[in-house]
Amino acid sequence: MTELPKTPTGISGLDEVTGGGLPRGRPTLVCGPAGCGKTLLAMEFLVRGITEFDEPGVFVAFEESADELIVNVVSLGFDLTQFAADGQLVIEHVNAVGAETEETGEWDLDGLFLRLGLAIDTVGAKRIVIDTIETLFGAFSNTTILRRELRRLFGWLKDRGITAVITGERGDGTLTRHGIEEYVSDCVIVLDHRVTEQASTRRLRVLKYRGSLHGTNEYPFLIGDRGVSVLPITSAGLDNSVSTERMSTGVVRLDAMLGDGGFFKGSAVLVNGTAGTGKSTLAAQFCDATCSRGGRAVYFAFEESEAEIVRNMSSVGIDLRQWVEAELLQFRCFRPSVLGFEAHLFAMQRFVNEFEPAAVVMDPVSDLLRIGTGADVFAMLTRQVDFLKARGVTTLFTSLNSDPDSAQANQQIASLVDTWLLVKTMEGNGELNRLLYVLKSRGTAHSNQIREFLLTGHGIELADVYVGPQGVLTGSARQAQEAQERSDGTARMEDLEQRRVNLERRRESVAAQTAALWRDFEDEADTVRRLLRHGSTGVEDRAGQRVEQGRLRRADADEPRYAADARDVDVGAE
Amino acid sequence: MTLTGGCASGIAEGDEVWHLRLYVAGQSPKSLRAFTNLTRLCEQYLAGRYEIEIIDLVEQPSRARSDDILAIPTLVRRLPEPLRKIIGDLSNAERVLVGLRL
Numbered sequence: 154m155t156e157l158p159k160t161p162t163g164i165s166g167l168d169e170v171t172g173g174g175l176p177r178g179r180p181t182l183v184c185g186p187a188g189c190g191k192t193l194l195a196m197e198f199l200v201r202g203i204t205e206f207d208e209p210g211v212f213v214a215f216e217e218s219a220d221e222l223i224v225n226v227v228s229l230g231f232d233l234t235q236f237a238a239d240g241q242l243v244i245e246h247v248n249a250v251g252a253e254t255e256e257t258g259e260w261d262l263d264g265l266f267l268r269l270g271l272a273i274d275t276v277g278a279k280r281i282v283i284d285t286i287e288t289l290f291g292a293f294s295n296t297t298i299l300r301r302e303l304r305r306l307f308g309w310l311k312d313r314g315i316t317a318v319i320t321g322e323r324g325d326g327t328l329t330r331h332g333i334e335e336y337v338s339d340c341v342i343v344l345d346h347r348v349t350e351q352a353s354t355r356r357l358r359v360l361k362y363r364g365s366l367h368g369t370n371e372y373p374f375l376i377g378d379r380g381v382s383v384l385p386i387t388s389a390g391l392d393n394s395v396s397t398e399r400m401s402t403g404v405v406r407l408d409a410m411l412g413d414g415g416f417f418k419g420s421a422v423l424v425n426g427t428a429g430t431g432k433s434t435l436a437a438q439f440c441d442a443t444c445s446r447g448g449r450a451v452y453f454a455f456e457e458s459e460a461e462i463v464r465n466m467s468s469v470g471i472d473l474r475q476w477v478e479a480e481l482l483q484f485r486c487f488r489p490s491v492l493g494f495e496a497h498l499f500a501m502q503r504f505v506n507e508f509e510p511a512a513v514v515m516d517p518v519s520d521l522l523r524i525g526t527g528a529d530v531f532a533m534l535t536r537q538v539d540f541l542k543a544r545g546v547t548t549l550f551t552s553l554n555s556d557p558d559s560a561q562a563n564q565q566i567a568s569l570v571d572t573w574l575l576v577k578t579m580e581g582n583g584e585l586n587r588l589l590y591v592l593k594s595r596g597t598a599h600s601n602q603i604r605e606f607l608l609t610g611h612g613i614e615l616a617d618v619y620v621g622p623q624g625v626l627t628g629s630a631r632q633a634q635e636a637q638e639r640s641d642g643t644a645r646m647e648d649l650e651q652r653r654v655n656l657e658r659r660r661e662s663v664a665a666q667t668a669a670l671w672r673d674f675e676d677e678a679d680t681v682r683r684l685l686r687h688g689s690t691g692v693e694d695r696a697g698q699r700v701e702q703g704r705l706r707r708a709d710a711d712e713p714r715y716a717a718d719a720r721d722v723d724v725g726a727e
Numbered sequence: 728m729t730l731t732g733g734c735a736s737g738i739a740e741g742d743e744v745w746h747l748r749l750y751v752a753g754q755s756p757k758s759l760r761a762f763t764n765l766t767r768l769c770e771q772y773l774a775g776r777y778e779i780e781i782i783d784l785v786e787q788p789s790r791a792r793s794d795d796i797l798a799i800p801t802l803v804r805r806l807p808e809p810l811r812k813i814i815g816d817l818s819n820a821e822r823v824l825v826g827l828r829l
Contacts, residue, residue, distance in 0.1 A: 255812070264797045265797040293814075
């Protein structure tokens with residue numbers, strides 16, 4: 154059993170969704186409402202066939218003339234005139250609704266068949282697009298014959314082994330107005346164009362693919378300036394290679410807080426906080442740090458212009474201009490509402506592919522919520538994160554949190570990111586001070602401290618930590634605490650000095666007492682020595698007497714002895 | 728292939744000339760039926776003032792494109808103006824007459 158042969162479309166993403174392309178030699182129905190991009194998708198299928206797979210094609214246009222078609226796709230960079238001149242493309246315009254037509258009796262569409270056959274043979278076409286065949290239902294009143302002829306047409310295309318794309322406009326409750334899906338049943342692709350909260354997103358779904366596995370989800374797609382791009386989330390996948398390399402945040406103490414030198418390379422970082430907490434400054438400092446190491450960075454700004462950001466950051470001592478001039482930093486500033494989601498996503502991805510930055514900042518992603526629902530933003534960011542991770546780009550999203558106490562608002566986004574920094578302002582002592590902490594940081598031994606951070610003349614600095622009974626001390630309270638600690642320190646030093654002096658005095662007094670004791674001791678020692686001298690004469694006298702006594706008692710005392718021995722003898726004798 | 732109705736001397740002077748063109752694809756039964764039906768009607772209503780041109784698209788497939796023909800057989804009334812098209816084997820005489828505004 155061989156697998157169903159497929160014809161790659163060459164359309165970005167569509168081949169992934171369909172598992173390799175459209176069924177080879179069979180017709181595929183592409184249907185959807187007006188303006189959903191059917192014709193362009195079909196045209197790109199032909200153009201990619203010519204440019205990438207060397208498969209000539211025929212475009213059968215029932216609605217537009219050849220000239221109109223040529224003009225319509227110039228914006229996508231497709232030069233149909235050239236393809237036609239090179240003998241790779243035939244545009245067959247069929248004007249079905251011409252002169253008034255009467256029908257009597259039996260007829261068939263051999264005229265159309267002959268035309269198609271001629272067109273196919275002219276270029277040796279492997280691909281054909283029929284756009285939009287249902288126009289014929291407006292031209293012929295006998296639909297019974299027409300349906301029979303359409304069925305015959307698709308059979309005929311199959312017999313010729315041509316991969317066909319048939320477009321059809323969505324009907325009321327049916328895929329196509331006249332139900333031609335009944336005849337084209339090998340593969341059905343449904344396009345849609347929905348507007349949710351004023352933001353329009355094109356979506357593509359493979360409804361049916363006989364004999365093949367296919368992605369069943371709705372995939373957003375975009376018609377950009379290089380044709381159609383379908384972006385299946387799954388094609389990005391979760392199989393990125395990971396890095397243990399670190400990227401400095403630009404704030405030395407924050408690097409330390411994250412453990413071992415900053416964010417992981419290729420990770421996604423969310424900086425979340427209320428207005429005016431310094432999110433953009435953190436982002437700018439990260440760019441600054443990246444550029445100063447020679448890496449490239451992109452700053453996607455949705456709120457401020459490049460000039461504003463550069464000026465604002467220079468006020469805190471971050472000179473971004475130098476990096477812009479060195480072509481290491483690029484700004485892309487636009488309001489989210491100028492484009493739909495998918496358009497943004499593709500524009501950003503295309504730019505990232507071209508510029509190959511090491512760091513990307515999106516400031517703030519919460520602005521994207523203005524042009525779509527949370528689920529859409531989440532889906533978009535998921536794809537963005539996957540895309541950037543796959544390229545090893547470190548991404549920093551900032552997100553504005555309207556509720557100062559809640560981390561819930563960004564819960565969904567937060568699950569996407571690897572590192573989540575929370576910045577907030579804290580009111581106290583008539584001041585508003587900034588605090589920063591690491592809410593999560595996957596795979597790092599990060600600090601659990603809440604730190605005050607300061608916008609200084611040379612960027613962001615994290616202040617020393619002073620913890621009071623109310624938690625971390627900030628602003629003037631911290632300064633007061635610093636002063637208090639300084640004065641406490643001074644007092645302690647004085648106390649120690651006093652103790653040292655006291656000790657010294659005590660040493661002196663001890664020395665004096667010791668001297669006095671020594672003097673007493675010496676006196677006594679003298680006395681003892683004196684007494685000992687006299688005492689020793691007495692012993693010798695006593696010994697002499699004992700010898701004399703012994704002699705008198707006729708004891709055997711052969712020899713005179715020493716005084717000490719004499720004493721022993723004495724003891725022994727008793 | 729062109730058939731001219733009426734006598735060899737051609738079309739009577741002053742009369743409106745009908746120029747009809749019939750597109751066929753080979754010698755299919757439908758095509759033959761259409762031709763038979765057409766000549767019968769012409770003889771009946773346009774004797775002496777009609778011309779039938781037959782175009783076989785199997786022989787000249789490019790004519791299908793240049794003349795914008797989809798269905799076979801197709802009868803085109805070229806003259807008198809305006810152009811009118813009738814498709815089918817022309818088996819319903821009444822509808823053909825309506826279609827040709829005869």
